[in-house]
Amino acid sequence: KNQVEQSPQSLIILEGKNCTLQCNYTVSPFSNLRWYKQDTGRGPVSLTIMTFSENTKSNGRYTATLDADTKQSSLHITASQLSDSASYICVVSAGGSYIPTFGRGTSLIVHP
Amino acid sequence: NAGVTQTPKFQVLKTGQSMTLQCAQDMNHEYMSWYRQDPGMGLRLIHYSVGAGITDQGEVPNGYNVSRSTTEDFPLRLLSAAPSQTSVYFCASRYQANYGYTFGSGTRLTVV
Numbered sequence: 001k002n003q004v005e006q007s008p009q010s011l012i013i014l015e016g017k018n019c020t021l022q023c024n025y026t027v028s029p030f031s032n033l034r035w036y037k038q039d040t041g042r043g044p045v046s047l048t049i050m051t052f053s054e055n056t057k058s059n060g061r062y063t064a065t066l067d068a069d070t071k072q073s074s075l076h077i078t079a080s081q082l083s084d085s086a087s088y089i090c091v092v093s094a095g096g097s098y099i100p101t102f103g104r105g106t107s108l109i110v111h112p
Numbered sequence: 113n114a115g116v117t118q119t120p121k122f123q124v125l126k127t128g129q130s131m132t133l134q135c136a137q138d139m140n141h142e143y144m145s146w147y148r149q150d151p152g153m154g155l156r157l158i159h160y161s162v163g164a165g166i167t168d169q170g171e172v173p174n175g176y177n178v179s180r181s182t183t184e185d186f187p188l189r190l191l192s193a194a195p196s197q198t199s200v201y202f203c204a205s206r207y208q209a210n211y212g213y214t215f216g217s218g219t220r221l222t223v224v
Contacts, residue, residue: 032210034212036213041217041218042217042218043116043202043204043215043216043218044155044202044213044215045215046212046213049212089154089155091213093209093210097209098143098160098162098209099157099160099170102154102155102156103154104152104153104154105154
């Protein structure tokens, strides 16, 4: 069964600090991995997409990494801002499947 | 572009009542899906469609019906509401299977 596990479940950091969120997956055959940001009361919004051949991708202060061998991805947030407070969801798609596998998300709170 | 539009944003139902959650997209996306999001459970797939006239069940389809008569619209019907259906419902669309989702802003449903 395809699974996506995210850690930590929740995280509290001070404004200006960096943090890293983890995503481990057992999805086969791997097609791509996306990170979504979900603000409170809103729908998720895509941050990055990574395919098998990519190991790093940046979107502003967000940098995603992918290790296809160990089936792990991380999302690094640099110089956090209050607006980074949200849930971050890892989603992995399998080749030939209509249905992506969602992680349960990491809830990030950034305090001033 | 409006993207994905969901109505209503909030709804309270009595047990046993029926209702339809509306979802419309204006991006000419072939793929549309309905998810429910519960605390600690992440997003779970209810039903999905890969084109007009084609629908299939997801992970938690019981108690829900869908139809896809046009590319733009994908309504979700609750046949006889139960308190277990209290949740936040998201409609999402995407161009093709390996593309990212565009999510609506959600419908918060309470069944009493």
